[in-house]
Amino acid sequence: MSLILRQKEAHFDYDRLHGEQEKKLQTLIQRLFQKSSFYRQKLEEAGIRPGQIKTVQDLSMVPFTTKAELRSVYPLGMQAVPDEEVVRIHSSSGTTGKAIIVPYTSGDVATWAEMMARCMEMTGVTRKDRVQVTPGYGLWTAGIGFQAGVERLGAMAIPTGPGNTEKQLELMEDLQTTVLIGTSSYGLLLAEEIDKRGLQSRLHLQRAIFGSERWGTKMRRRIEELLGIDTFDIYGLTEIYGPGIAIDCPYHQGMHFWSDHLLFEIIDPVSGQPLPPGEQGELVITTLSKEGMPLLRYRTHDITRLRTDSCPCGSPFPRIDRILGRTDDMVKVKGVNIYPGQIDHVLKQTEGAGSEYQLILTRSEGKDRILVKLEAQEGAAFEKVAQDIKRNMKTRIGIQSDVEVVPYGSLPRVEKKSKRVYDLRENSN
Secondary structure (H helix, E strand, O other): OOHHHHHHHOEOOHHHHHHHHHHHHHHHHHHHHHHOHHHHHHHHHOOOOOOOOOOOHHHHHOOOEOHHHHHHOOOOOOOOOOHHHEEEEEEOOOOOOOOOEEEEEHHHHHHHHHHHHHHHHHHOOOOOOEEEEOOOOOOOOHHHHHHHHHHHHOOEEEOOOOOOHHHHHHHHHHOOOOEEEEOHHHHHHHHHHHHHHOOHHHOOOOEEEEOOOOOOHHHHHHHHHHHOOEEEEEEEEOOOOEEEEEEEOOOOOOEEEOOOOEEEEEEOOOOOOEOOOOOOEEEEEEEOOOOOOOOOOEEEEEEEOEOOEOOOOOOOOOEEOOOOEEOOOOEEEOOEEEOHHHHHHHHHHOOOEEEEEEEEEEEEOOEEEEEEEEEEOOOOOHHHHHHHHHHHHHHHHOOOOEEEEEOOOOOOOOOOOOOOEEEOHHHOO
16 A cells, blocks of 8 residues: 555545535435424525525525524523424523523434443443442433433443532442443542542442533643543433534543434634634534434534544544633733633643633722633642742733632532633723
8 A cells, every 4th residue: 555545534524524425415404494494594594595505505695593592582482393302402501692402303312322322332341230320410411311321231320410519429339330321520529539538449320421522631640640540431412412422532542423313514713714724723513313302503612623633443423622712702812812721731831830820900009910720730739830830921921910828628619610711800900
């Protein structure tokens, strides 16, 4: 085989993938015209008729769907099937505005469970595993979504739900849990508690799957070190299905997504123009199979890129990078755009820095100030860590910052999602 052929095979073929997705895309467009009053009106106002969208490239003519639009038709204005076909309702948390209600058909529930089962299998979970599911149940998608995937795979689900750390640890030991599922913040809290109590030798944990928030390499390494396990990053949104639309494999080189059910695009978050694979931008998702509430070109606000290299694991499914941050999480300081993922990268490059940090933004005499408050690893020299963080913030992000290093364990541990950025500039002089 020639070197040219070997090089070609080392890259993922998105043209072939898009060719495979186009029949489903055409069917989706037809279905939206027939069954969704919201999309029929939206597409007609854009001058788009049935049959006009035939290729992935044609999608650039289609207007985006936004979270604001989903909120504007609350509660069920996006529903694209009769009520008698809806078997379940889920909802977003509504912490940043009106909650988004998502109707699911039995087909949607089955598709979601299948994607979740694939995620479990991708990480190495088998029917012999015992999986402790700590995310919340009810209207939130996480708990029941993970449980459905575990059961679909045939493993044992232990649906503890959130909180009650004492009970979590008791069941983890007594039931010999092998897989932990939750947020990375709660994973760190549990890992530190297990370490503090010297419980690791009495547990049977082999791996953990964390989602619902972005988390960095330092946190991953700390959890793995304390528990002696492998960890995996899972991705999803309530509006799409919930968690389970992408996950990283044991090689940890990005997250594989289920391209037979989902079409991923990357766009420039400012201009909205499509970007080619390999370029970083905002993820836009079209649901190819969803029935209850299909979405066409939904803006996620999550920053990532389509990976162009083939994964060593051999999976035929394409990948995106782990999420760098969100366009609405971005903060502008002294004219520089900063994402939380960039801070994680600085911590990763700084010897002695822990995984936990806070970014505190203030304004004094008309000038922005940025304070990085972070934990040092046990035994690290605080002054050296502070100097290195300050230097790395300047060289890698391009900004001068103040740094406060605190002892390991000083920053709060939470059961849900950690708050990293505190923008106090509106309250500053």
